[in-house]
Amino acid sequence: MLKASALYIVIIIALVIGLLCSSLIVVAYFYRLQDQYTLRQANLQNNLNSGINILTVAPIADYFIEKTFSLYGQDNDSVKLKVTPWGAYDIGLAKSFIQKDSLHASFILANPIDSSKWAALYIIDEDRPISISGKTAIRGDAYIPKAGVKEAYIDNKAYQGSKKLVSGNIRNSGRSLPLLNKERLNQIGQYFDISPRSVKLFKDSASASFFNETEIVQIDKNAAILSNTVLSGNIIVRCDTTLIIENTAHLENVIVVAKAIVVKSGFNGTCQLFAADSIAVESNCKLNYPSVLGVVRMKSSNNRPIAKLNVGENSVISGMLFNYEEGADRNKQPYIGLQRKVAIKGQIYSQGILELKSDVVITGSVFTSRFFYRSSFATYENYIIDATLDANGLSKYYVHSDLVPVVSKKKRVLQWLEKN
């Protein structure tokens, strides 16, 4: 016999409805939570981008000390902004936060070129012409001596390039090179004077965030070799003697400071190398954008050897090569040498002599006091043979360090380093 049991049935129905209602509440709770999270993330991203825009445009000196402020005077729009000099560039640090949620980004800031100053070639006027021979090509504007450019017959080679010699505007150069940014040079010079008390000995691979204190790694004088290591980020590698960087070392955005630096054949990485005496990059190396190689002497001394920067055959460097010596002796001018088939994308600033071997391609700009060419039989000054200087071949998005005197005051983000 069946029972009607109306009450039991109602209780079961009520339970089912209760279950449906509670699941509806749970779904709505999580949906709301997710929606609030998405909205907060969107606000954080907006605030972070606002902070990045401020760092890109505002005077960077205002942000050498970290600033925390509210963007619009509300309680959900706080940002922390800071700029730290990093070799030839600046590192921008931006962080937006709402209560415990935060987004951050670190990036390299650099400057676009000033088209009115940009040139494929700037060679100082020493009352003599510049001579070109072989398959030399100069594409872009050129600042040359009043004596002009002429064709030359060297090493049984006549000039085989365009009749125009320089495919761009020709302007008269000055008696000296436009000066490098002194403030930036001083910042780079300080890397050589880092107090030994604040450094730690190198042990193994390391990676450091730009949001933390810079890690300064001291390489032991007796084993000044970087090999089988990965170093990336906010790290300065220091060495008081000649430092050898093997091709098994992988460097990513780090700064290396030493008396002399030797980069072994086959090396591939992105780094800023600063030496007091010399840098030698062996053959088949690849230093990626934005790498910087600089021989820097902030104090003059007659007893020191010539400051040398040499790049071996078939090496490719994207970035900047420069030398600077305070009060350099005219007979011991700093030297940059590029061996056969070297490719440079960026800028070369040679305070003294620049030697170009055949088939060197410089996509960008060359500033030098003097060219030097050595054949089997003789040496020639202010001769360019079988080299290509192409200012037009550089990407319009290429940005430079403000160390060089051809950049505008605007800043652009060169590279994103860290982002969450």
Next chain:
Amino acid sequence: MVREKLKINPSVNASTILEVVVSMLMILIVFSIAMTIFANVTRASTSTKQINARTILNEILTEAEKESDYTNKIIAIDEFSIQQDFKPRPESASLVEIDMIAFDANGLKIAELKKVIIKADE
């Protein structure tokens, strides 16, 4: 025994009138609670309108970053009217703050967006 198995119309015990009334009341209460919860959940959750308004504000912001017109204005898009204000920033003359508020047809604030942008001509 076979007769019992083949019984076609078994007798059913009816519920008392009290049981039925209580059951109806309970069902009524449970349903009204369920409807209240459903209404609250639906009302409290983000509406499609808000999501649409946010999307439109983001689109206008992207356009504003490309253009160099920094005059305050009210833009009508779909069912929304968007108030767009520009303010100078103390950090640099090359920066401008864009404040946008989306209102619905009843004049209620639906979404808001602010950003510091670089002037397009800089």
